[in-house]
Amino acid sequence: MTIDLPRRLVAEGLGTAFLVATVVGSGIMAETLAHDPAVALLANTLATGAMLVVLITILGPISGAHFNPAVSLIFALRGDLDARDAGLYVLVQIIGGIAGTWVAHLMFAHPLLEFALKERSGLAQWFSEAIASFGLVATILAGLRHHRRAVPWLVGLYITAAYWFTASTSFANPAVAIARSLTNSFSGIRPFDLPGFIMAELIGALAGLALMGWLLREPALTRNHEVETNP
Amino acid sequence: MTIDLPRRLVAEGLGTAFLVATVVGSGIMAETLAHDPAVALLANTLATGAMLVVLITILGPISGAHFNPAVSLIFALRGDLDARDAGLYVLVQIIGGIAGTWVAHLMFAHPLLEFALKERSGLAQWFSEAIASFGLVATILAGLRHHRRAVPWLVGLYITAAYWFTASTSFANPAVAIARSLTNSFSGIRPFDLPGFIMAELIGALAGLALMGWLLREPALTRNHEVETNP
Amino acid sequence: MTIDLPRRLVAEGLGTAFLVATVVGSGIMAETLAHDPAVALLANTLATGAMLVVLITILGPISGAHFNPAVSLIFALRGDLDARDAGLYVLVQIIGGIAGTWVAHLMFAHPLLEFALKERSGLAQWFSEAIASFGLVATILAGLRHHRRAVPWLVGLYITAAYWFTASTSFANPAVAIARSLTNSFSGIRPFDLPGFIMAELIGALAGLALMGWLLREPALTRNHEVETNP
Amino acid sequence: MTIDLPRRLVAEGLGTAFLVATVVGSGIMAETLAHDPAVALLANTLATGAMLVVLITILGPISGAHFNPAVSLIFALRGDLDARDAGLYVLVQIIGGIAGTWVAHLMFAHPLLEFALKERSGLAQWFSEAIASFGLVATILAGLRHHRRAVPWLVGLYITAAYWFTASTSFANPAVAIARSLTNSFSGIRPFDLPGFIMAELIGALAGLALMGWLLREPALTRNHEVETNP
Numbered sequence: 001m002t003i004d005l006p007r008r009l010v011a012e013g014l015g016t017a018f019l020v021a022t023v024v025g026s027g028i029m030a031e032t033l034a035h036d037p038a039v040a041l042l043a044n045t046l047a048t049g050a051m052l053v054v055l056i057t058i059l060g061p062i063s064g065a066h067f068n069p070a071v072s073l074i075f076a077l078r079g080d081l082d083a084r085d086a087g088l089y090v091l092v093q094i095i096g097g098i099a100g101t102w103v104a105h106l107m108f109a110h111p112l113l114e115f116a117l118k119e120r121s122g123l124a125q126w127f128s129e130a131i132a133s134f135g136l137v138a139t140i141l142a143g144l145r146h147h148r149r150a151v152p153w154l155v156g157l158y159i160t161a162a163y164w165f166t167a168s169t170s171f172a173n174p175a176v177a178i179a180r181s182l183t184n185s186f187s188g189i190r191p192f193d194l195p196g197f198i199m200a201e202l203i204g205a206l207a208g209l210a211l212m213g214w215l216l217r218e219p220a221l222t223r224n225h226e227v228e229t230n231p
Numbered sequence: 232m233t234i235d236l237p238r239r240l241v242a243e244g245l246g247t248a249f250l251v252a253t254v255v256g257s258g259i260m261a262e263t264l265a266h267d268p269a270v271a272l273l274a275n276t277l278a279t280g281a282m283l284v285v286l287i288t289i290l291g292p293i294s295g296a297h298f299n300p301a302v303s304l305i306f307a308l309r310g311d312l313d314a315r316d317a318g319l320y321v322l323v324q325i326i327g328g329i330a331g332t333w334v335a336h337l338m339f340a341h342p343l344l345e346f347a348l349k350e351r352s353g354l355a356q357w358f359s360e361a362i363a364s365f366g367l368v369a370t371i372l373a374g375l376r377h378h379r380r381a382v383p384w385l386v387g388l389y390i391t392a393a394y395w396f397t398a399s400t401s402f403a404n405p406a407v408a409i410a411r412s413l414t415n416s417f418s419g420i421r422p423f424d425l426p427g428f429i430m431a432e433l434i435g436a437l438a439g440l441a442l443m444g445w446l447l448r449e450p451a452l453t454r455n456h457e458v459e460t461n462p
Numbered sequence: 463m464t465i466d467l468p469r470r471l472v473a474e475g476l477g478t479a480f481l482v483a484t485v486v487g488s489g490i491m492a493e494t495l496a497h498d499p500a501v502a503l504l505a506n507t508l509a510t511g512a513m514l515v516v517l518i519t520i521l522g523p524i525s526g527a528h529f530n531p532a533v534s535l536i537f538a539l540r541g542d543l544d545a546r547d548a549g550l551y552v553l554v555q556i557i558g559g560i561a562g563t564w565v566a567h568l569m570f571a572h573p574l575l576e577f578a579l580k581e582r583s584g585l586a587q588w589f590s591e592a593i594a595s596f597g598l599v600a601t602i603l604a605g606l607r608h609h610r611r612a613v614p615w616l617v618g619l620y621i622t623a624a625y626w627f628t629a630s631t632s633f634a635n636p637a638v639a640i641a642r643s644l645t646n647s648f649s650g651i652r653p654f655d656l657p658g659f660i661m662a663e664l665i666g667a668l669a670g671l672a673l674m675g676w677l678l679r680e681p682a683l684t685r686n687h688e689v690e691t692n693p
Numbered sequence: 694m695t696i697d698l699p700r701r702l703v704a705e706g707l708g709t710a711f712l713v714a715t716v717v718g719s720g721i722m723a724e725t726l727a728h729d730p731a732v733a734l735l736a737n738t739l740a741t742g743a744m745l746v747v748l749i750t751i752l753g754p755i756s757g758a759h760f761n762p763a764v765s766l767i768f769a770l771r772g773d774l775d776a777r778d779a780g781l782y783v784l785v786q787i788i789g790g791i792a793g794t795w796v797a798h799l800m801f802a803h804p805l806l807e808f809a810l811k812e813r814s815g816l817a818q819w820f821s822e823a824i825a826s827f828g829l830v831a832t833i834l835a836g837l838r839h840h841r842r843a844v845p846w847l848v849g850l851y852i853t854a855a856y857w858f859t860a861s862t863s864f865a866n867p868a869v870a871i872a873r874s875l876t877n878s879f880s881g882i883r884p885f886d887l888p889g890f891i892m893a894e895l896i897g898a899l900a901g902l903a904l905m906g907w908l909l910r911e912p913a914l915t916r917n918h919e920v921e922t923n924p
Binding site (some may be wrong): 266267268269272273276280353354355359360362366369370373374376377378381384385388389390392394395396397398399428442445446447 | 468469472473476480484493495496497498501504505506508510512513515518519520521523565566568569571
């Protein structure tokens with residue numbers, strides 16, 4: 001890691017801000033324009049997926065482009081990020097995310113400070129978030145192992161699918177969840193529902209780390225291969 | 232093949248589960264939200280295509296990322312997969328697919344066990360499935376021959392198109408068809424209609440193998456070229 | 463060119479058939495499902511663009527993947543394809559295209575033989591087709607010059623845009639136009655209107671060849687550069 | 694830069710013309726067909742994003758594919774383009790853009806000369822344009838630094854997202870804004886509102902240049918790294 005910490009932190013904060021501004025802003029635009037709620041979610045999905053590819057590509061070489069405390073936690077547990085830096089990453093991700101909500105509100109002439117009223121809670125929602133985060137971490141870890149340059153696309157496409165195949169529209173990101181609790185629009189989540197979401201996201205991420213640690217460890221020879229190699 | 236069989240089987244099962252969870256889950260989300268049925272199918276298409284690119288990219292290096300008994304059969308017939316492994320692949324694909332339906336039901340708070348009531352039968356549907364599977368196998372075999380790293384994209388894009396250009400929305404996958412018989416939602420198929428679908432899929436896949444075997448065999452010189460080379 | 467002519471012709475015919483089956487089939491599916499006509503065209507666009515990327519990628523190494531008499535004409539004029547082969551390419555493209563319409567009709571249980579009643583005529587439509595074909599040829603020639611491996615994507619994306627920015631939805635392909643005159647569905651065109659479309663497409667294609675011939679010729683030094691190099 | 698100036702200027706003019714014809718033409722097609730305004734904007738977005746990838750890929754090797762006075766200004770300020778050429782680039786971008794509007798009007802049988810009546814003004818709109826241009830310049834500069842070949846995709850995807858996450862649908866381009874003031878259709882902007890848009894775009898672009906200049910400068914060693922390297 002040859003980039004100095006201040007720039008890495010700015011990159012994490014900037015990226016998370018743009019990501020949240022995209023999620024919240026496109027949600028406002030979509031619910032304003034759309035008659036069909038599925039069209040609104042399609043537009044929200046398209047904007048988010050496209051922006052993820054861009055942000056991870058351009059900021060990845062600087063900070064790793066986590067934009068997500070669950071992802072920074074996973075890299076810290078793997079030993080790829082030291083504990084202090086991981087803590088600072090999470091801090092600027094949360095600050096950046098909140099700034100992103102405010103930028104979206106300024107662009108759409110919403111009140112700067114809002115709290116979401118949209119309820120997102122219950123076992124099905126939490127299970128959705130756990131599955132979403134499990135898949136996200138699996139995608140990132142497997143992508144980094146075999147297809148490093150494709151990771152921005154993989155994450156963008158994964159989230160594109162996850163908006164639709166999970167009942168929670170796949171937040172899969174505690175910093176983004178916190179930022180989305182501060183907008184009373186299409187993409188909001190009640191502040192009260194944050195703990196359940198964040199807990200489910202962390203559990204899913206840890207499960208992804210565990211499974212992929214096994215699935216991606218250096219290839220062990222099968223018994224057949226051993227016989228062939230050591231007759 | 233240097234990855235041990237247990238991990239290859241887990242990769243096939245996991246991938247098929249995520250694929251089916253995406254098809255079924257995004258179908259439920261889409262029919263819940265959409266007023267326009269074409270928007271529902273668009274969302275279902277987008278999620279499935281995006282997820283296929285991700286799953287084949289990240290799990291391909293482990294198991295080959297078939298997620299489809301018709302594809303495993305083709306590779307077994309080509310001698311790329313031995314018969315025992317092909318049988319185990321098919322088994323875990325079916326188990327993984329069913330698990331995927333259940334995961335989707337849990338995420339959307341549907342009853343775990345359902346049977347589809349949606350009729351999908353008749354000559355036009357079967358012909359559609361045969362064409363869909365023919366094209367899928369042709370895409371995979373030609374892609375592997377000339378553009379190995381592009382195969383995840385080719386399959387994702389092919390299925391994106393095939394959702395729309397076939398009358399059956401292109402299942403093209405016996406394991407996915409079985410799993411979809413266990414959901415009474417947007418993407419379901421009556422269990423009674425499974426044999427027709429699966430038979431059509433296998434016929435189409437075999438036709439694809441036959442044609443591409445000829446089209447992709449090592450280039451033969453044309454008479455003109457022979458004359459030029461051996462005057 | 464090391465592939466023998468029979469296989470090149472089969473690849474051209476097969477590719478054009480799949481292209482037309484996608485255009486016609488997805489058009490039928492879309493008009494059947496959609497309430498909003500713009501959603502129908504979006505689905506038609508998505509399927510066509512995705513299939514073009516697949517077909518050009520997988521069949522390009524065999525036949526060059528023209529699937530389009532206007533494109534084969536341009537390559538013949540550039541000396542990349544001899545006149546006899548170009549004539550045979552055009553013949554199998556037309557035959558393949560018609561077969562593609564029939565395959566789509568079989569999949570959707572339409573009568574095999576139909577004639578389109580949809581009028582597509584007039585100066586604005588012809589100008590649209592000329593612009594569409596001009597841009598297609600420019601995209602192909604410039605793509606081949608600098609980004610050969612990206613050409614399938616460039617063509618798929620160009621046609622995706624051209625469905626919407628031209629008033630004719632951009633046929634830009636005489637063989638596809640002929641095949642579409644044989645379906646009385648979303649993507650049809652009256653047989654009576656074919657000559658105007660085909661003439662406009664060829665004029666646009668030739669204009670594209672002329673402009674790109676100049677724009678892409680080997681770089682000439684500017685006066686400034688000459689001064690710098692030969693002081 | 695080895696391509697002579699006349700061809701570079703033609704490439705800039707041609708590219709801007711196609712870009713504007715796509716924005717305006719797909720806007721007309723979309724508002725004509727769509728019942729749901731969000732579907733119209735989705736179609737407009739899809740066509741524009743796809744065309745940007747194509748145009749930047751095929752014309753980038755000739756002129757750099759700016760198509761945007763704000764981008765040419767940034768490259769001039771960085772010393773990548775001399776002042777005279779930058780002035781000529783801007784001139785042909787404006788001329789090309791206007792020609793693009795007229796081509797779209799001819800294709801859709803609109804009156805050639807129109808003036809937009811759609812109001813786009815106010816602090817929220819200007820802030821949106823500044824954010825949109827800031828992000829565009831950041832994307833281009835960071836993309837060129839680390840992923841030169843991906844830049845066409847990054848710009849296409851960025852604009853795809855920006856259509857939705859900004860309240861102004863992200864013109865982010867003074868030449869395109871001028872051209873869009875000459876169409877009284879979906880994508881129009883009142884001539885009276887141009888100065889505010891253009892000023893906001895230039896401010897955003899300069900802010901992007903400033904931030905990325907710092908973020909992307911050659912890596913400085915952190916104090917920790919210095920200690921490790923020079924103990």
